[in-house]
Amino acid sequence: MVPTSPRRPGVASNPLEWLTRSSGTWLPPLLGTGGFLLLWQILSSAGVIALPAPSSLFTEERTRTLILYPFYDRGGLDKGLFWQTMASLSRVAQGYTLAALVGIAVGITIGLKPTINRAFDPLFQFLRMVAPLAWVPIALVLFQKNQPAAIFVIFITAIWPILINTAEGVRQIPQDYRNVALVLQMSSRRFFTKVLIPSALPYIFTGLRISIGLAWLAIIAAEIVMPGTLGIGFFIWDAYQQNYVGEIVLGVIWIGAIGLVLDRLMAWLQTRISPGQ
Amino acid sequence: MTTTTAPSLVDVRAIDKSFALKGGGTYLALQGIDLEIRKGEFISLIGHSGCGKSTLLNMIAGLDLPTEGTVLLDGEAVKRPGPDKMVVFQNYSLLPWLTVRENIALAVDEVMGKISSSERDALVQEHIDMVGLGPAATKLPLQLSGGMRQRVAIARALAIRPKLLLLDEPFGALDALTRGNLQEKLMQICNEHELTAVMVTHDVDEAVLLSDRIVMLTNGPGSNIGGILEVDIPRPRQRLEVVHHPSYYSLRSEIIYFLNRQKRVKQWRARPHQVVARHGLEKVNLDLGFLPLAASAPLAVAEAHGLFTKHGLDEVQLIREPTWRGIVDGLVDGTLDASVMPAGMPTWMTAGGHGGAPLPIVTALTLSRNGNGITLGRRLAEQGVHTVDDYRAYLKSHEREPHTMGIVHEASMHNLLLRYWLAANGIDPDKDVHLQALPPAQMLADLKDGSIDGYCVGAPWLDRAIRDGHGIAVAGDLAIWPGHPGKVLGVREDWAITYPNTHIALTKALLEACRYCADPAHWGELSELLSDRRYLGIKPELIRFSEASTDVDRGGPESESAVPHHLFFGEGLNRPSRTEHLWMMTQMARWGEIPLPRNWVEILERVCQVGVFSTAARELGLDAISYQRQGIELFDGKPFNADDPIGYLNAQTIKRDFSIAEIPLAPPRRS
Numbered sequence: 001m002v003p004t005s006p007r008r009p010g011v012a013s014n015p016l017e018w019l020t021r022s023s024g025t026w027l028p029p030l031l032g033t034g035g036f037l038l039l040w041q042i043l044s045s046a047g048v049i050a051l052p053a054p055s056s057l058f059t060e061e062r063t064r065t066l067i068l069y070p071f072y073d074r075g076g077l078d079k080g081l082f083w084q085t086m087a088s089l090s091r092v093a094q095g096y097t098l099a100a101l102v103g104i105a106v107g108i109t110i111g112l113k114p115t116i117n118r119a120f121d122p123l124f125q126f127l128r129m130v131a132p133l134a135w136v137p138i139a140l141v142l143f144q145k146n147q148p149a150a151i152f153v154i155f156i157t158a159i160w161p162i163l164i165n166t167a168e169g170v171r172q173i174p175q176d177y178r179n180v181a182l183v184l185q186m187s188s189r190r191f192f193t194k195v196l197i198p199s200a201l202p203y204i205f206t207g208l209r210i211s212i213g214l215a216w217l218a219i220i221a222a223e224i225v226m227p228g229t230l231g232i233g234f235f236i237w238d239a240y241q242q243n244y245v246g247e248i249v250l251g252v253i254w255i256g257a258i259g260l261v262l263d264r265l266m267a268w269l270q271t272r273i274s275p276g277q
Numbered sequence: 278m279t280t281t282t283a284p285s286l287v288d289v290r291a292i293d294k295s296f297a298l299k300g301g302g303t304y305l306a307l308q309g310i311d312l313e314i315r316k317g318e319f320i321s322l323i324g325h326s327g328c329g330k331s332t333l334l335n336m337i338a339g340l341d342l343p344t345e346g347t348v349l350l351d352g353e354a355v356k357r358p359g360p361d362k363m364v365v366f367q368n369y370s371l372l373p374w375l376t377v378r379e380n381i382a383l384a385v386d387e388v389m390g391k392i393s394s395s396e397r398d399a400l401v402q403e404h405i406d407m408v409g410l411g412p413a414a415t416k417l418p419l420q421l422s423g424g425m426r427q428r429v430a431i432a433r434a435l436a437i438r439p440k441l442l443l444l445d446e447p448f449g450a451l452d453a454l455t456r457g458n459l460q461e462k463l464m465q466i467c468n469e470h471e472l473t474a475v476m477v478t479h480d481v482d483e484a485v486l487l488s489d490r491i492v493m494l495t496n497g498p499g500s501n502i503g504g505i506l507e508v509d510i511p512r513p514r515q516r517l518e519v520v521h522h523p524s525y526y527s528l529r530s531e532i533i534y535f536l537n538r539q540k541r542v543k544q545w546r547a548r549p550h551q552v553v554a555r556h557g558l559e560k561v562n563l564d565l566g567f568l569p570l571a572a573s574a575p576l577a578v579a580e581a582h583g584l585f586t587k588h589g590l591d592e593v594q595l596i597r598e599p600t601w602r603g604i605v606d607g608l609v610d611g612t613l614d615a616s617v618m619p620a621g622m623p624t625w626m627t628a629g630g631h632g633g634a635p636l637p638i639v640t641a642l643t644l645s646r647n648g649n650g651i652t653l654g655r656r657l658a659e660q661g662v663h664t665v666d667d668y669r670a671y672l673k674s675h676e677r678e679p680h681t682m683g684i685v686h687e688a689s690m691h692n693l694l695l696r697y698w699l700a701a702n703g704i705d706p707d708k709d710v711h712l713q714a715l716p717p718a719q720m721l722a723d724l725k726d727g728s729i730d731g732y733c734v735g736a737p738w739l740d741r742a743i744r745d746g747h748g749i750a751v752a753g754d755l756a757i758w759p760g761h762p763g764k765v766l767g768v769r770e771d772w773a774i775t776y777p778n779t780h781i782a783l784t785k786a787l788l789e790a791c792r793y794c795a796d797p798a799h800w801g802e803l804s805e806l807l808s809d810r811r812y813l814g815i816k817p818e819l820i821r822f823s824e825a826s827t828d829v830d831r832g833g834p835e836s837e838s839a840v841p842h843h844l845f846f847g848e849g850l851n852r853p854s855r856t857e858h859l860w861m862m863t864q865m866a867r868w869g870e871i872p873l874p875r876n877w878v879e880i881l882e883r884v885c886q887v888g889v890f891s892t893a894a895r896e897l898g899l900d901a902i903s904y905q906r907q908g909i910e911l912f913d914g915k916p917f918n919a920d921d922p923i924g925y926l927n928a929q930t931i932k933r934d935f936s937i938a939e940i941p942l943a944p945p946r947r948s
Contacts (some may be wrong), residue, residue, distance in 0.1 A: 176366055176368060176369075177370065179340055179358070179364065179366065179370065180366075180372070182357075182358040183359065183362075183364050184360055184384055184437075185357075185358070185359055185387070185388075186387055199372075199374075
């Protein structure tokens, strides 16, 4: 957005002026975040809480190395944060893609067929309530290996919002659109591509956006209890085991940042694919 | 349109439609619908919301299937929707993710698969241009106004060349200006492409403007076709010009009457209707019909002064109808228990004058006499027409123009007096002029704009035109037949037999009210009372009961006799008179309204409930007024011989070819 002043147009070219006038947008979040960090710093320095102060992330050598060299690779699990993140993200990508494919397909089916919906809805509602962590033991028993088990945990966590939203989106296709398809005697294939998918797309995307957050949450939980896997989750757990509190804090900040980026990415995709709906 | 020989394209045969209700059971929405639609015809379905008109349209479209019966399109049963019967939906139903062109192309590609893609593109472009949306072709529906979206929907429907175009309240959500433009556009397209179309609407003017026939649906449950109107306005029609066509107003008022009637029936159904018996009366909850006229004063007085309650009728409700036709229908379908009616109506309905089976109506009380007069418009007065002789000469010299005079109802004294007066003065009331039934309240407007020459009507509509300077009085009823019967109380004969004590109580209450109305000391109060919205809803100074108010601005020496001079009560005034009813029957036969009943003695015996009147008068201690009136002689001095009505009719020079027939009446019985 280009801010303009109705009284003095042309002033917008001056960056300082622009900063002053748009201060309402950037000042409150800056003050809020800054205030929080400051409070944390004070509390830590005063010894009220056991966590290291934010400044220590830069003063301490281990964490400073991690921040400054995200791409280092010393073999085994001793790798930079970038590689840790990539490992986690690749699992998320696999599990999430699977969840999206299955979720959208099943969602459309139960959205179109009320009988199938009635048959499976209780089961879905039940499974939906099981926490990601509870799935880990079952996944490990099922697959015997860490990697597929982790992917399964992501899949099973991420699928529900996609499935339920897709089904709702299909059910919410206005009767008018269906009537148009009926009157034109559209084939099912054409109905699917020309009416059903475009109409349900906003709902599907809402589901996808909720799920990406859940998938990211689940991967951390899964990795923490799966020893010996490369990933940001196990990185934190490992740091805890070795009592590197600074690393834990850094890992947590990193997770939050990545989650935020993923969510924004989906939001952006949503506006690109179904504009104005 | 003269398409009587055209084959029918759509044949709706004996359709019933019921829906399953949530709590079990079914709701019968439509019942026994039969409708044939000819090729090239434009049909409107009109009715109140919930009457099932959209359901009927959906069944023609194949979007819904009838529970019973079939819909045939070109001789084939409609089993599923298809592009040959394309629908334009109320909310446009455009796909919002497609542009205008893509929306139309989607339909064309889907349906016109056989032609080449360049031909399809040309077809799409042709229809975009047809509805004038060229510049907006690449826009999304959300970027368009409602009117433009509906144009897209119409273009999409027409582009696939349907045999039948179905429109479900297509313009319902649009503003008036856009609606008008689109109506013209649609009309033009329909004419050019000779389309067959069925449109659901609730807009009366839209229906008249667009349709060849208007199908009126009654209210549910079990809606059916209440009537079909042929619109005889020639095409091409212009929105602003059709309103001047002579049929326009009558078609419009016909539909409005129908819709109002449906509403009235619905309201009636919504109330409980168990017969409430109390105080030794068989029924104390009554619906009494009346029209907003000064002659309805006794009903208003009886209600306002608690006279109904005094005689045990605790739950009387007054139902105001705009036209006498509403009263007739109310008595026929039983939604009214009793009503004020023109004096001629009991014999008219008993003889089947209303068009249905003869329905015996009885009267035990004459509510009012006099109060009528004949008014001519100022347009005529300005050309020197001040007397009936002037008018006769005027008619002669303006022979080629249509001359219409307004009456309220063919069975009212206004009609009979006006005809008698015209005929006695050498003017044939059917050949030299045309008499048209109009609601009283509308006559003034018609007189003002000159679409009628004059009218014969009762107070307060009579002297209003004179006071406002829009007309002059040429003859008051005192100069034609002083003391003629005006309004009577009428009930169905089966009702009177079923509730005899109620009938007497009602007669007593109204007779007492008549006595109250007759006292000049009460006239000021009566004007105030009748001016209430529940009754007449006009200013009290416009409702006058005597010539005491001799306004100087009435103008003309004749106006003296035109002042309303209602008689509500007195010796021989209220007792139903067989002679008078015979005179009215004879006059109605003279003008061909009814045949002269060969069994006229039986009819008079049954219509005039003198016994009920006498009982009521005696119980009120008013035996004195039971005196019977003597023979009838009008202003022309020709006596009426009650023993020989046929001889009297034969002696008239101006008359129609009247017929004499036995009126088949069922023996008197309970309802």
